[in-house]
Amino acid sequence: MAEINSPLSALYSQLLGVIESVEPRIAAATRSELADQRASLKLIASENYASLPVLLTMGTWLSDKYAEGTVGHRFYAGCQNVDTVEAVASEHARELFGAEYAYVQPHSGIDANLVAYWSILSHRIESPTLERLGAKTVNDLSEDDWEDLRATFNAQRVMGMSLDAGGHLTHGFRHNISGKMFRQHSYGTNPETGLIDYDKLLADAREFKPLILVAGYSAYPRRVNFAKMREIADEVGATLFVDMAHFAGLVAGKVFTGEENPVGYADVVASTTHKSLRGPRGGFVLATSEYAPSVDRGCPMVLGGPLSHVMAAKALAFAEARQESFQTYAQNVADNAKALAEGLMKRGVKLVTDGTDNHLVLMDVSSFGLTGRQAESALLDSGVVTNRNSVPNDPNGAWYTSGVRIGTPALTTRGFGAAEFDAVAELITGVLKATTPVTTAAGAPGKAKYTIADGVADRTKAAAAELLDANPLYPGLEL
Numbered sequence: 001m002a003e004i005n006s007p008l009s010a011l012y013s014q015l016l017g018v019i020e021s022v023e024p025r026i027a028a029a030t031r032s033e034l035a036d037q038r039a040s041l042k043l044i045a046s047e048n049y050a051s052l053p054v055l056l057t058m059g060t061w062l063s064d065k066y067a068e069g070t071v072g073h074r075f076y077a078g079c080q081n082v083d084t085v086e087a088v089a090s091e092h093a094r095e096l097f098g099a100e101y102a103y104v105q106p107h108s109g110i111d112a113n114l115v116a117y118w119s120i121l122s123h124r125i126e127s128p129t130l131e132r133l134g135a136k137t138v139n140d141l142s143e144d145d146w147e148d149l150r151a152t153f154n155a156q157r158v159m160g161m162s163l164d165a166g167g168h169l170t171h172g173f174r175h176n177i178s179g180k181m182f183r184q185h186s187y188g189t190n191p192e193t194g195l196i197d198y199d200k201l202l203a204d205a206r207e208f209k210p211l212i213l214v215a216g217y218s219a220y221p222r223r224v225n226f227a228k229m230r231e232i233a234d235e236v237g238a239t240l241f242v243d244m245a246h247f248a249g250l251v252a253g254k255v256f257t258g259e260e261n262p263v264g265y266a267d268v269v270a271s272t273t274h275k276s277l278r279g280p281r282g283g284f285v286l287a288t289s290e291y292a293p294s295v296d297r298g299c300p301m302v303l304g305g306p307l308s309h310v311m312a313a314k315a316l317a318f319a320e321a322r323q324e325s326f327q328t329y330a331q332n333v334a335d336n337a338k339a340l341a342e343g344l345m346k347r348g349v350k351l352v353t354d355g356t357d358n359h360l361v362l363m364d365v366s367s368f369g370l371t372g373r374q375a376e377s378a379l380l381d382s383g384v385v386t387n388r389n390s391v392p393n394d395p396n397g398a399w400y401t402s403g404v405r406i407g408t409p410a411l412t413t414r415g416f417g418a419a420e421f422d423a424v425a426e427l428i429t430g431v432l433k434a435t436t437p438v439t440t441a442a443g444a445p446g447k448a449k450y451t452i453a454d455g456v457a458d459r460t461k462a463a464a465a466e467l468l469d470a471n472p473l474y475p476g477l478e479l
């Protein structure tokens with residue numbers, strides 16, 4: 001990370017002082033969060049460290065402006081500066097991804113997915129229905145027509161990856177609105193290889209006939225072939241929607257190219273901005289010109305006023321990602337994940353799909369006699385921040401789980417390379433080997449409690465601190 005000069009440190013201190021004068025606990029928590037982030041080995045695959053220019057851009061009065069609508073077509077007066085911000089962010093996103101259209105208003109990944117779903121529904125169903133009913137706009141519909149339309153919408157079918165195979169809650173999980181508003185069928189992975197089985201997917205799709213085929217994941221350690229996904233979608237008349245929330249940075253950094261790049265294959269692509277893309281917390285949607293008009297209606301369909309200060313920060317993050325240095329970063333993220341996976345496997349840790357070719361690794365910790373929850377907690381006690389995750393067909397369910405997901409985007413931003421990730425693999429394996437489940441009253445291994453052999457947690461923390469000190473976060477920033 002680039003060295004920060006001392007006037008910026010002084011400025012940050014002053015700014016925290018301003019916050020402190022209003023609510024000291026918030027200033028203290030903000031300082032303390034920086035200290036915690038600096039001191040922990042952050043391996044959460046969905047997290048990163050945004051640059052200071054990106055962070056600074058969020059702290060301005062752009063936040064104060066209401067700007068519902070679209071560029072040049074707002075429901076509020078005086079939006080000229082927000083127009084500039086949104087147009088620049090959208091231009092950078094289009095150029096970065098080579099997309100026909102970019103909508104940068106969604107507040108988060110879930111919002112981006114809701115915009116995507118509703119715009120696909122309205123493009124595929126609303127317009128034909130309006131035509132059938134002889135209405136020009138939805139405002140011309142009677143209450144009965146609306147009943148009709150709602151029934152049609154509710155009957156729609158979506159097919160996405162199941163949660164325990166690595167899909168996301170928004171891909172049709174029963175406790176998410178996507179699982180309520182759609183008839184849902186999920187696809188998993190091949191039980192032997194752990195990989196997506198495209199032939200089976202095609203056979204399932206032929207039977208289920210989804211309106212929307214969703215591709216994308218949060219915990220699948222492999223690349224997806226979007227050309228094959230497109231063929232399957234075309235075969236059954238589905239719209240192909242790709243949720244690249246996790247791997248947008250690898251697309252932006254040109255690690256995923258050709259058939260591994262969803263843009264050009266998918267009709268609609270949604271994403272977060274804060275994961276591997278390393279921007280502010282937020283979302284965006286890319287679309288073909290065919291789907292653009294319905295995506296453009298994200299507000300008022302799903303969203304209220306855009307977060308203009310965050311759109312400004314997205315513009316910076318997209319601009320940063322267009323620099324050559326971001327391509328180096330993205331390649332390092334993927335190379336480091338390989339080094340981490342190899343380091344773990346050679347020390348006897350079992351990985352789902354026996355490796356990785358993206359930014360994340362999914363460990364199956366059951367061979368250590370541990371649940372994901374126990375492993376996650378023992379690692380945290382040792383200064384290693386991860387999150388537990390289901391493995392395919394997980395016998396421990398979604399709460400305790402049998403897996404731990406780790407990723408390389410954040411520590412790669414700090415400057416970690418293959419040697420450091422091999423050292424991280426050594427630390428993780430050491431903790432897992434030293435952790436034993438506490439047996440229940442009935443004598444069976446418990447799912448939550450555990451003990452770590454004496455001294456291991458402290459030794460791991462010290463070794464992690466050494467790695468972290470050699471690769472400082474926001475170097476030069478002293479508060």
Ligand SMILES: *Cc1c(COP(=O)(O)O)cnc(C)c1O
Pocket residue numbers: 046107108109110111113167168170216217218243244245246272282283
């Ligand atoms: C993280 C994630 C989301 C949701 O993003 P939020 O910003 O937390 O709402 C959606 N889809 C996928 C695949 C994700 O990994």
